[in-house]
Amino acid sequence: MPRPFTKRWPSTTLTGRTIAFLVAPYGVEQVELTSPWQAVAESGGIPRLLSTAEGRVQAVRHHAPGDTFAVDVTVSGADPADYDGLVLPGGVANPDRLRLDRPAVAFVHGFCAAGRPVAAICHAAWTLIEADAVRGRTVTSWPSLRTDLVNAGAHWVDEPVHVCHDGPGALVTSRKPDDLPLFEDAFVTEFAHATTKRRKWPW
Template sequence: MTNETLKGLKIAILVEEGFEQVEMVEPRKALDEAGAETRIVSPRNKHVRAWDFTKWGDEFPVDVALDHAKPQDFDALLLPGGVLNPDALRMEPKAVAFAKAFFDDGKPVASICHGPWTIIETGAAHGRRMTSWPSLKTDLKNAGAEWVDQEVVVDQNLVTSRNPDDIPAFNRETIKLFSTARGRRHVA
């Protein structure tokens, strides 16, 4: 049975090589089933490759190259984890600027596992209550966030989770938060 909670919403999924496959595929599936239109945005132009726990995973087509992506064309942002992915994104000024624009506009953002590394780089972690993969605890604290060890945390317009085991709770809270995004996209 399809849920139409997010019908008409456009969701950007910002990824680079090495995103954790399940942390993109499962949330994307839940968002699509809720009626959203999801688009993979990447510094890669044609395909981006996932990491599947201990080995390289599948390749996915890039829907919008980062060079052509406009945050105003989207209602919300999903930042999957994986170690390689957010580490590369936080070193890419255009990726940081893209993610920062969602926070600047008050649009909802969901991030899991190592995904908050990109959020730290935007400056948006400061003053927030967040969770992540445990190794980011000190990074988040140093960025001014309050780190907690919980399966899912919602703070204002941000949902964070720790790892793939948390995906059911992450998806539930992401859909709930993203459903508040109506009317935030700038339609040209």
């Protein structure tokens, strides 16, 4: 279930910003999709669900099937330039499937290389590893990914949320569902700041 409406940010924080949520057709941890999605919507942003296939994605609640959610855009036809931020929810099966999909990996790599802000929670760091987006960055994750991240060139820390600016764009990472409130506060702030800097106003 989405969390209660709390208005933690001004409703205009992400107004006019389109935020991509990239998940596989099966296996995304439901709360790691729905809670950040609601955070984007509450702050005035436009969340869009991307996946590797059309139709609906099947979420999970740990190992049990959860709800299904309609896909807005297939990632093979998506352009990173159309989005102001990228959220990568976790779940074990979800990023494991994404890192085997070439268009999904290319989208994440392009997004990071362009310096657009990215937020990833729990096991989602696997997708970042496949996209070669953690080398030289400081990140956190679900603890079992520590060795994978270190081997991919990252510096791993055990923190509820970590914001890394040592790279082309902000990288916000978090460990688990219990950390969602801090994760959401951090990525909403980073997305708003990054997109404000990137936009060139005529007045």
